[in-house]
Every structure is written in C-alpha cells, then in structure tokens.
Amino acid sequence: MAKARTRISTAANPDGATPLTFRSTTRRRPRLAPGFTLLEIAVVLFLMGLMMLIAMPYFGGIRSAELRSATRRLAGRTTYLFDEASSRKLVIRLIFDFDHNGYYVMTADPYSAQPTFLPDHSSSGAPVILPTDVRLRDVTVQGIGTLSRGTISCQFYPQGYVDATIVHLMDTAGHVMTLGVNPLTGAVTIANGDASMIDLVSR
Numbered sequence: 001m002a003k004a005r006t007r008i009s010t011a012a013n014p015d016g017a018t019p020l021t022f023r024s025t026t027r028r029r030p031r032l033a034p035g036f037t038l039l040e041i042a043v044v045l046f047l048m049g050l051m052m053l054i055a056m057p058y059f060g061g062i063r064s065a066e067l068r069s070a071t072r073r074l075a076g077r078t079t080y081l082f083d084e085a086s087s088r089k090l091v092i093r094l095i096f097d098f099d100h101n102g103y104y105v106m107t108a109d110p111y112s113a114q115p116t117f118l119p120d121h122s123s124s125g126a127p128v129i130l131p132t133d134v135r136l137r138d139v140t141v142q143g144i145g146t147l148s149r150g151t152i153s154c155q156f157y158p159q160g161y162v163d164a165t166i167v168h169l170m171d172t173a174g175h176v177m178t179l180g181v182n183p184l185t186g187a188v189t190i191a192n193g194d195a196s197m198i199d200l201v202s203r
Contacts, residue, residue, distance in 0.1 A: 082186030085156035
C-alpha cells in the first residue's frame with residue numbers, strides 16, 4: 001500500500017497571520033510494461049510448430065522434384081547423344097565430373113588422321129551443373145568400374161552402341177534415383193532407389 005506523505009506549506013494572510021495548510025500527496029507505483037502470459041507464449045510456440053510440420057513435407061517435395069528433374073534431364077541428354085553419335089558418325093564422350101557436380105560432352109572424329117576429343121560447343125554439349133540439392137553419388141561404366149570422385153566417362157559410338165552405364169543421383173534427404181543405359185539399344189531406364197544394371201534389365 002502506498003504511503004501518503006503530508007506536505008506543510010505556509011502562505012501569508014493580509015492580516016499578518018500565517019495559517020498552516022496541509023496538502024496530502026500520494027506516491028504512485030510505476031506502471032509495468034505489458035508482456036505475454038505463459039499461455040500466450042505456449043499458443044505461439046504451438047502454432048509455429050504446426051506451421052513447420054505442414055511446411056516440411058512441402059520442402060521435401062521440392063527436393064524430390066529437383067532430383068527427378070535432374071535425372072530426366074540426364075536421360076534426355078543420354079538418348080540424344082546416342083542418336084547424335086550414329087547420325088554424325090562421331091565418338092561422343094559423356095564425362096561425369098564429381099568435383100563440379102555436373103557433366104559435359106566431348107567429341108572425336110574416328111575417321112580423321114589423328115582422332116582427338118574436343119569440347120562439344122553445340123547446344124547438346126553444353127556443360128550441365130546439377131542443382132545444389134542434388135549430387136552425383138557414383139557412376140559405373142563397363143570396362144572402367146565405379147567411381148565417386150574425379151571424372152569418369154561413357155562413350156557413344158557411330159556403330160550404334162554405348163558403354164553400359166549406371167548413374168546414381170542423390171538429394172540432400174538421401175533419396176536416390178538410378179539411371180541405366182543399355183549398351184546395345186541406347187535405351188535409358190530410370191528407377192527410384194539404388195538399382196543395379198541387373199535390376200534395370202529385369203524390369
């Protein structure tokens with residue numbers, strides 16, 4: 001309870017008397033700044049958690065969509081290069097670069113005096129860098145083996161065949177997609193998960 005103080009003041013009257021005057025003052029408590037109650041904070045935290053719960057599958061879906069898109073893009077490039085090697089009578093090399101997380105194309109004329117692989121500057125040979133949420137996990141090429149670092153390449157030949165190749169792409173959530181290239185037909189097969197050439201052929 002606030003304590004009341006009594007202040008005494010004097011004032012001169014015309015007759016010379018000096019009466020006493022009593023003035024009562026009361027000290028007021030400072031008002032507290034408004035804040036949040038424990039219940040309000042709990043409600044806000046609950047709503048934030050609910051929003052994150054709803055948003056997480058959405059972000060996961062974006063990553064999965066990027067993985068599928070990157071795999072299909074590689075499949076389209078592979079099919080195109082198989083046809084290009086036959087029609088242009090070239091040996092085309094598709095090079096997977098793990099250090100830069102992408103792939104690019106080089107070509108060589110097998111009928112020239114000194115066949116040399118040179119960068120392909122056409123639209124089909126433009127280097128491709130995978131999205132940041134997708135990476136090359138490993139690539140297996142017939143006659144070379146499996147690599148997950150440095151560079152490895154598969155070749156498309158003018159006679160109408162290609163090195164048997166398996167490519168595994170993975171996103172940041174650990175989802176894997178497999179791309180396989182049939183050596184005789186050039187047909188490209190895409191599968192969800194970690195598949196081998198035997199798995200793809202049996203599909």
